[in-house]
Amino acid sequence: MHEKTLAELSQALQSKTLSSVELTQHYLKRIETFDGKLNSYITVSPDLALNQAKAADERIAAGTATALTGIPLAHKDLFCTQGLRTSCGSKMLDNFIAPYESTVTQRFIDAGAVTLGKTNLDEFAMGSSTESSFYGPTRNPWDTERVPGGSSGGSAAAVAARLCAAATGTDTGGSIRQPAGFTALTGLKPTYGRVSRWGMIAYASSLDQGGPMARTAEDCALMLQAMAGFDDKDSTSVDQPVDNYSASLNDSLTGLRIGLPKEYFAGGLDAATADAIDAAVKQFQALGAEVKEISLPNAELAIPAYYVIAPAEASSNLSRFDGVRFGYRCNDPADLTDLYKRSRGEGFGPEVKRRIMVGAYALSAGYYDAYYLQAQKIRRLIKNDFMAAYEQVDVILCPTSPTPAFKIGEKIDDPVSLYLTDIYTITANLAGVPGIALPAGFANGLPLGMQLLGPYFSEARLLNIAHQYQQVTDWHQRAPAGY
Amino acid sequence: MQWEIVIGLEIHAQLTTASKIFSGSATTFGAEPNTQASLIDLGMPGTLPVLNAQAVRKAVKFGLAIDAEIGMTNVFARKNYFYPDLPKGYQTSQMDHPVVGKGFLDITLDDGTVKRVGVTRAHLEEDAGKSLHEDFQGMSGIDLNRAGTPLLEIVSEPDMRSAKEAVAYAKTVHSLVRYLGICDGNMAEGSLRCDCNVSIRPKGQAEFGTRCEIKNVNSFRFIEKAINTEVQRQIELIEDGGKVVQETRLYDPNKDETRSMRSKEEANDYRYFPCPDLLPVVLEPAFLEEVRAELPELPQQKRERFVSQFGLSTYDASVLSAQRELADYFEEVQRVCDDAKLAANWVMGELSSLLNKADLDIEQSPVSAAQLGGMIQRIKDNTISGKIAKMVFEALANGEGDSADAVIEAKGLKQVTDSGAIETMLDEVLAANAEQVEQYRAAEEAKRGKMFGFFVGQAMKASKGKANPQQVNELLRKKLDS
Amino acid sequence: MSFDRTDVEKIAHLARIALTDDEIPATTAKLSGILGLIDKMQAVDTRGVTPLAHPLETTQRLRPDTVTESNQRDAYQAIAPATEAGLYLVPKVIE
Structure with missing residues (x-):
């Protein structure tokens, strides 16, 4: 049953050829079998899942089901789930059981979906490889020596290895799209403000x-x-109406204008990825799209601007972890300062500490204008680039990352080289525009990703374009060997 | 060396909203610890703030009342520092774009002169919790009920030149926020708190001296004492060849001294930046007009009207207008008795001392404005004398009658104005004091004044205070001098 | 510009993060590397550009002033490291 897509499972559940309890037990079994190696889950919640599955079956029987009723899902472990640990992949929150439910997970509960558990991530979503988790790295099911990307690497690995039907992720600088690219998944970062952040533990607000x-x-x-x-x-x-995303999936792509940003195809891009995108361009043309070159002239400034803005916000967002009201507290603090410093020094991992310090520095007296304010100005330039591009084209097509998945440990000691892997994804976060990542091919058995970026609130169009592409390609149907 | 004192005040006024500035928790004072601290107030991971409309409205009301520029686009920023009463590790406040910009307040000094004090800005922010220092095995306890209560921080220009001016300014702000109904002004409960920035400079020098900030002074009396003590400390320090260090100090009323706050010693780098969880607050001109239309008559306007309409002295007018409820009471008394001067005298005299003694607010006065006004009417129409009126007032205060008339009737206090009756009574008094009458008549003109008073006293005593004093005077003079 | 040990210690204190002596050299080197990356922004002339704090540039919505929360102290303090008599406990606060 795990071969089926979510849409297919939904049909099977509705037609009662399959029960949610059966399906849930099947996924729980698969998690038990495979996750020892992959480490995609931090917490598995069999009791909760089976209770939800039972309720879902009743709801289906009662005829009040939604498309997601009874579907076993996994949630990135930074969505607060009441009564189920929410760790953010950090020692700091190893003991944290949120006393409330995030809006996103509550909406899935309301829809009748099943929660299999919480997935691994880079600590506080700060990373691009899921190696900085307190719970150890997640492995990529396509090659377990390699990273699944990050920060939503646990969700990516779990979906790719068929250990859940689908999962939630979060994307601050590419954390949905880059791991989707590394694991041959489809992942969507919505327009900023489209999905509620209530209960989603903040990295960079x-x-x-x-x-x-x-x-x-x-x-x-x-x-x-x-x-x-x-x-x-x-x-x-x-506060804007939500489109019916399934309704427009089959719309024609005739006349669609696709832009290729020339800056994204310059040096540093892996040849196989470039070839895959060339091939995709031909597919889109065959589907009736017009493709032309465009320019996002300030794209190269995105990484420096991002690595000021995100750490600055993070340094403040993470100040609440002080060992007083929740989370990790050091033993026998000598005084107040010692309580703060050791709780935070011991509770946070090295990458989180680095970003907090970079952020504190960028905001500190004497540096604010040169760093934080300058980064915000560049953010404006980048947004302007997108707005200008969308005058000429409907969507932008580009790679999700310069290379396919890299090896575990390969970049761990060099934060800067790790940061550079986000080069194609970060601009969309700075501008707040939506982006969808989808598989575009394989090289040496490793998935290659591409992404489509659209104007604000163009999620329905992006899903439509991706769906049309997936009607004429089969990259998304491939499963990693053994799963 | 002649020193000039320079003072600026930062007044934190808790806004009287039902819920907190960014959460739906109640703001009630005195609740059990941490029972009014919601997920948001506790800084729980994943929680987000949403701004309270009333907090904005009340801040704008203040801005309009002091003729300030209103920040049509105002922005919340985070002030980052670690402290146990600050759950998120930052205070959500306003920095570059406050809701209220430059404005001013006119203050009236004791000698009746009016001084204009600039208000630099007023911004919205969240209050912090409280650290309780009772000993829990050597630990402090943190109560976050107060965390997130909306505050308006009103920052003055360094325009004040004495502790008395600072107190007058603080009182003016206190009176204004209560008039506007935006803050209850209860200083004992911390609803209004004051930080005093104090420096000194040689008279005539243009540059300011180094200032010290005295934190959280919680009464008008302490504002005056704390500033004077701090000024003295700075003068002695400089005259002994020392230097004032810019720092935060705490006033200790028991020792009447200020001391350096150890916890705030290190130079703070607050790393302000715009709060990414909140968007710019954009105000519409129509909203401003709506709030402006709600503005009550303000203390200063009321004071001026009391002077022009009722002919009160500036001093009386400012006492009576300082508090909205007192002003309303006075105006009601005046309306009933149609004599502003008598009304003012009674409200500021007998009534005020009665309320002071019983520690009551004007709203709790045992004598209603209608009762007091009715009583003054009886003074005016000579039914009772001023002296008898005090007895009537006391009886009203003790609930011994529904109205002055009822008390006068029940106690038989009606003034005697019948000249015949008074003359008879005076004849008896003079007969009983024949010796003094002889002495009076023999005395020199200059000494007669005091002796005359003796006969008046005897006469009033004989009439149990009920004889009309004017008539007693006239008739007595006629009889003695004839 | 790059960080030296003193800078790192200063920032670590500002951020209330204890660093062991062993951690400091590596942290200093890595922070210097990151600073080198972000310093690439400095070459850009941004005169006249308005900073962008929020991508969509929408405005703040206001909440009606109503009390929606009730006392949940027990549930919230169940996850606290140290409480007594309804209070969160911390090492002595000295003012």
């Missing part, structure tokens, strides 16, 4: 956005339908 990770665009549409929408608990949530 003005960049963070939750989204779905699944096997197909069609599955992402079903997932996003449940996740998206206005939430009065989040001031940055946008």
